[in-house]
Amino acid sequence: MTEETILTNATIVLADEIVRGTVCLRDGVIADISDGTTDAGIDLQGDHLLPGLVELHTDHLEGHYAPRPKVRWNAYAAVLAHDAQIAASGITTVFDALRVGNTDGDHDLMTDDMVVLADAIQTGMTDGLYRADHYIHLRCEVSSPDCMQAWERLGGNEGVRLASLMDHAPGQRQFADLDAYKVYYQGKLKMTDAQFAAFCDMRIGQSQANSDRHRTAIAAVARQKNIILASHDDATGAHVAEAEDNGVRVAEFPTTEVAARESHSRGMAVLMGAPNVVRGGSHSGNIAARTLAENGHLDILSSDYIPFSLMQAVFQLADEVDGISLPRAVATATVNPARAVGLDNRGEIAIGKRADLARVRRVRGVPVVRAVWRQGARVV
Template sequence: MTQKNAAETVLTNARIVLADEVIEGAILLRDGLIADISAASAHGEDMDGDYVIPGLIELHTDHLENHYAPRPKVRWNAIAAVQAHDAQVAASGITTVFDALRVGIDEQSDMGSTEMLVLAEAIAGGKQAGRLRADHFIHLRCEVSAPDCLEGFELLQHHPLVRLASLMDHAPGQRQFANLDAYRVYYQGKLKMSDQALADFSARRIRDSEMHAGPHRAAISQFCQANDIVLASHDDATLGHVDEAIAQGIDVAEFPTTVEAARASHEAGMAVLMGAPNVVRGSSHSGNVSARELAEHGLLDILSSDYIPFSLLQAAFSLGDSVDSITLPHAVRLVSKHPAEAASLHDRGEIAMGKRADLVRVRVQDGVPIVRTVWREGNRVI
């Protein structure tokens, strides 16, 4: 879907969201980069007063699996699944996406580690062939409590698109599911298990966590640090969890479940990432800390769409409107500049001269931001 860069494009009569302010003016795109930002231009494509913001950068989306395995035991063609996922993220204003592939398969899943390799190759093939609207990388979601976690990680650890790995443990009674009632509601609703089946399942997951989580965390974090793969820790809840993350070289604190853990992570220099659906809904679906509360405390650095691609843009504009301490440029940094910095993608993430011309034209209608046009490296892709 990418194409040869147009020699020159001018976007005029735009409200341009820079890193620290909103200005009215024009942007000159040349050879895939932002060549100039000016107060006005007599010629160019009229943005009709719409916002122009940097292309969104998504670090953690589970959404690809929904296209590949839309029903239990159903598998879609992997290339077609990637194309469908790519189209949806691009139409949501996301120009750079880290596709999360699971590593470590629990007993209730009908997916296997080798299927993750199939998806990884489909992503790489689409990128190489120029079929994809967004720029894709791979994020390994490492369920460290799963017995086969390390085996699955080793299948993908040397893949050239792997740039991020998160360490997670969804065993009941801790982290995301410290509240056992929330665990019961989530898993019984998802897996349709009886009370006894759930009790047996929970006991096995706790046992697996006690046996495997520690060694798997250590092995994966050691490999990632040695190979310049960004490391994230998932659902930290306590100061002990944060201390462990610091010792393992964690860069990003994904979805901390308490203010205490978020504050300690932030003070330790980690980027605190929360879910955009949490912002849009106003609360966590697991009953944990609200992303809005962290934003009000100045503890929110990055937003992720998680399972709803459009929530990233929606959450940014919502925060800019509803949290007094957050301006629109600040909110947009949470979905562009900050994730770019966390992923060491220094060529993108803001509207500034010399940066990639990854841009989104947005019009707010009835309180909802609407994506009108998307450019990646100066080429229109939506």
């Protein structure tokens, strides 16, 4: 039986223009797009109609599962709560980031917890209860001694589509500035100066002993399993060259203009955090996402740790960066991330694409998500 929904009187954000018109959804895909309005269907009252957002790297799930140290919530309930917030932010496809490898001292989540969460994500997809499509992104802390053991337990989950290679040891990449590392970790873990010095020595030693071999091993397995690879916090041309050798397709959060420019020139999609755009800069003192946008080196935005920041950043880019139209800004959170991970059936309002859509109204400068459809069914 054919299922049809007509959305009319909408400000439709297409790939390269904005039109006032009508979109017809039929059997889960976009069947027609036309200028003008109609008496039939749902009147969107001039609100923006965007493609559903595609989120590649969110750490948001862990907070629902472990809301306090040593507290563990029901994993299925945690994913459902996370899913509700994701969808209400206009996100219809999400890659939930799960850590691979335990970096001693900076958290109490272990590999067993990640396995529980990965299983819960897949259970919910099987049950058909989620508002958004969920995939798994494995955040591989290659400096960790148990990184490969954790990978062996998580890498076979059928939901894994993306893996990032990261090393958060002090004095490099995200934390080349040791003062920034001290503010972040010593404050977070409430360590004395002596404890912090020992912590830094441990993390540097782990990086030197493990990072190169784990990076190479995971890259090899990912190629065999057709898992998309991302680099993380690249800072130098050498980092980018290493990423290219490993087969990386997404450069996550490059920390310098040099790394972003090199990644972009080598055909990697450059991903930056939407909170960086909303706040006006990096909390670690690294390159601002807005600067990369101005220089033409920003391809993808990610909500990172605040789901709603993705929608906010899209409109801020269009408002505040010369040369970036709303369609181009929207692409950083829709079709660009979708293509980067091989999901070519979504991410734009075009005939034949999935009917994943978000209705948005600007109120006091804030893009308020008023409704969301996934595959033609309203989920928010």
